[in-house]
Amino acid sequence: MDPLPLAQFLLRCPSVTPEDAGAQKTLAEALEQIGFAVTHLPFGNIKNFYAERPGPGAHLCFAGHTDVVPPGSADNWKHDPFAGVVENAILYGRGACDMKTAIAAFVAAAAATPGRVSLLITGDEEGEAINGTARVLEWMAAEKKIPDFCLVGEPTCQARLGDTIKIGRRGSLSATITVTGRQGHTAYPHRADNPIHRLIPALAEMAAQKLDAGTEWFEPSTLQITTIDVGNPASNVIPATVTAKLNIRFNNAHTEASLTDWLTECLAPHAPGADLKIHCSGEAFLTKPGPETEKLAAAVKKVTGIMPAQTTGGGTSDARFIARYCPVAEFGLVGATMHQTDERVPVDELRNLTVIYQAVIQSFAN
Ligand SMILES: [Zn+2]
Numbered sequence: 048m049d050p051l052p053l054a055q056f057l058l059r060c061p062s063v064t065p066e067d068a069g070a071q072k073t074l075a076e077a078l079e080q081i082g083f084a085v086t087h088l089p090f091g092n093i094k095n096f097y098a099e100r101p102g103p104g105a106h107l108c109f110a111g112h113t114d115v116v117p118p119g120s121a122d123n124w125k126h127d128p129f130a131g132v133v134e135n136a137i138l139y140g141r142g143a144c145d146m147k148t149a150i151a152a153f154v155a156a157a158a159a160t161p162g163r164v165s166l167l168i169t170g171d172e173e174g175e176a177i178n179g180t181a182r183v184l185e186w187m188a189a190e191k192k193i194p195d196f197c198l199v200g201e202p203t204c205q206a207r208l209g210d211t212i213k214i215g216r217r218g219s220l221s222a223t224i225t226v227t228g229r230q231g232h233t234a235y236p237h238r239a240d241n242p243i244h245r246l247i248p249a250l251a252e253m254a255a256q257k258l259d260a261g262t263e264w265f266e267p268s269t270l271q272i273t274t275i276d277v278g279n280p281a282s283n284v285i286p287a288t289v290t291a292k293l294n295i296r297f298n299n300a301h302t303e304a305s306l307t308d309w310l311t312e313c314l315a316p317h318a319p320g321a322d323l324k325i326h327c328s329g330e331a332f333l334t335k336p337g338p339e340t341e342k343l344a345a346a347v348k349k350v351t352g353i354m355p356a357q358t359t360g361g362g363t364s365d366a367r368f369i370a371r372y373c374p375v376a377e378f379g380l381v382g383a384t385m386h387q388t389d390e391r392v393p394v395d396e397l398r399n400l401t402v403i404y405q406a407v408i409q410s411f412a413n
Contacts, residue, residue, distance in 0.1 A: 209351030
């Protein structure tokens, strides 16, 4: 089965999160035609579904999202971002790389290959990710449908199809720190309490701290202060409050709780009573290389001739939710044009991805 027609159908649905625009109906029908049973699982305003087909071997689940990021000004695109145009053997469109094409490749692979296969499809990966993968997994757990291994079809490759598998991701924690002092005249500082003077040494301590030296599969964690806001237009007024924000990309040596404790400790001596608000969009997670990731890597090597690197770089993905339930790894196209104008994929690469996914299904079916 050629993945191209389904990929084009999906690209023609302008499914910018939270819109679905018919994408999941198209996909569910294609799956039903090849013997999948589809359970639609809408949560809030988000469409999701779970599809499964019986077969031999271990339960392999493919996870993906039909939603896409906005195209920006369509005028800047070579072709309409929602037209699914092929020109010179290159398929253009929002989602051509991230990641409607990978879903089409997996469906085409499943059509051609027996195996116990399911799909977890969400429309909320590029958005809040609240009513998507996490909710579907809760349903899957209740229905005893947690797979033996989950393959997420995000674009993971760097330069060539086959060069990279992701076996984990760093966590991301954002903090907003507000220090409140007492406003006053700069000529009479003893009557005021300058919150900037309290915040700066705390921030300096945070920025100077080496969080770790990296772990077996992860680079060192990093902290970046992203803004310090006072909004004080006067040069002779000590302001009453200052707010700073920072973001930490952290490896599996840390957690939301441990980093929150550390930030609190840094603040305590300099700015007791400072307000610290934390938003952790995902903990770090890792699927240690083992039999499942070896099967995946071997399938990639068999088709491409390249032994993929197993890495944990980049931002977060929905794999962070899946990792709580079962081993998970990510493998998909070269990510060079994801979220960009003229997002595209060579049709050959799409077909090669299909062959790789076939090899993966085969190896889990044995
Ligand atoms: Zn994606």
